[in-house]
Amino acid sequence: MLTGKPRLSCAICEIRKEKRFCPAVHGRICPQCCGEQREVTLDCPSDCTYLLQARAHEKPRSAEQIDPAALFLQIEVSDQFMYEKEHLLMGLTFALAKAARSDRALHDQDLIAALSMLATSYERRVNSGLQYEPPLSSDSERRAAAEIENMVKEYREAEQKVTGFSSLRDSDVLKALVFLVRLAHGRTSGRPKSRAFVEFLFSQFPEKETAAATSAGTGSRIILP
Numbered sequence: 001m002l003t004g005k006p007r008l009s010c011a012i013c014e015i016r017k018e019k020r021f022c023p024a025v026h027g028r029i030c031p032q033c034c035g036e037q038r039e040v041t042l043d044c045p046s047d048c049t050y051l052l053q054a055r056a057h058e059k060p061r062s063a064e065q066i067d068p069a070a071l072f073l074q075i076e077v078s079d080q081f082m083y084e085k086e087h088l089l090m091g092l093t094f095a096l097a098k099a100a101r102s103d104r105a106l107h108d109q110d111l112i113a114a115l116s117m118l119a120t121s122y123e124r125r126v127n128s129g130l131q132y133e134p135p136l137s138s139d140s141e142r143r144a145a146a147e148i149e150n151m152v153k154e155y156r157e158a159e160q161k162v163t164g165f166s167s168l169r170d171s172d173v174l175k176a177l178v179f180l181v182r183l184a185h186g187r188t189s190g191r192p193k194s195r196a197f198v199e200f201l202f203s204q205f206p207e208k209e210t211a212a213a214t215s216a217g218t219g220s221r222i223i224l225p
Contacts, residue, residue, distance in 0.1 A: 012037060023048055039191035046199050055196060058189065066185050070112075072119055072178045081175055088155060088168070088176050095151035096180070097201040099144040106140045108188035108197040113137070114144035115181045122174040148177075 010018045011027035018028035024042040034042075034050055044051045082089065096115075100106050117134050124132040136142050152173055156166040187197040 020050060022050075039189060039193040039195075041193075043193050044195075046195060055189075060186065061188075061190055065190060070116065071182055071185060072123070075119075075123070075175060075178045077175045077179045077182075081172075082179065085172055085176060088172065089179065091151050091155055092148060092176055092180060093201065094205055095147045096144070097205040099147040100198045100201055101207065102147075103140050103143060106144065106198065107192070108184060108194045109192060110138065110140045111144055111197060112181065112184045112188070113141045114148065115177055115184060117141070118145055118148055119174060119177040119181055122170055122177060126171050126174055 008018050008028065010016045010030035010033055011022070011025050012029050012033040016030035016032060019031055020029060020034060021027070022029045022034060022042065024044050035054075038044055038051060038054060096111055099114075100111065113136060117136055121131075121133045124130050136145060152168075156168050159166040159168060184197045187200045188194045189196050
């Protein structure tokens with residue numbers, strides 16, 4: 001007859017011994033399930049100790065792990081462009097952060113899908129003049145895309161107000177979107193429920209800063225040179 005305390009099993013596999021608390025399942029799990037299911041089936045909160053530890057030791061994804069077609073390599077984004085359009089890039093990045101704050105269920109892949117769809121649309125517009133918007137699969141993606149488009153509209157309106165005309169070309173918007181697509185792919189872990197890129201955006205634009213812009217009635221970070 002066995003005596004002593006009962007062996008508590010992992011809440012996920014129900015085989016291995018539980019050793020750590022998982023806030024995603026509100027229960028205790030084993031280290032193996034934590035490592036294998038983190039940001040895959042588990043929607044890990046950003047302040048999870050084990051998630052933060054994993055990110056601290058995680059190597060950036062290599063180029064081989066990213067589909068070249070997803071990076072729009074046919075579009076050149078020069079250092080000069082990034083310097084000249086710094087304010088546009090800042091505004092679009094702010095729009096992404098704002099979209100993510102308004103939808104806490106949004107993951108990196110949702111932002112990447114929205115950015116990629118818009119980049120494809122603008123590339124078609126630049127090359128052929130045709131208006132084309134590939135379908136997005138979720139409401140989260142559509143709301144993120146709408147936030148980005150609204151920022152582009154606000155940028156053009158701000159230029160018009162300051163200089164009397166807008167000099168922002170569709171090709172400029174395309175390059176800015178491609179830059180953000182590449183940035184997102186570089187920042188995310190690539191796992192389905194990763195929010196590493198989202199957390200990066202939040203670090204660039206703290207919540208109180210986003211709230212202040214919204215309460216001021218602008219909802220944006222457009223600052224023209």
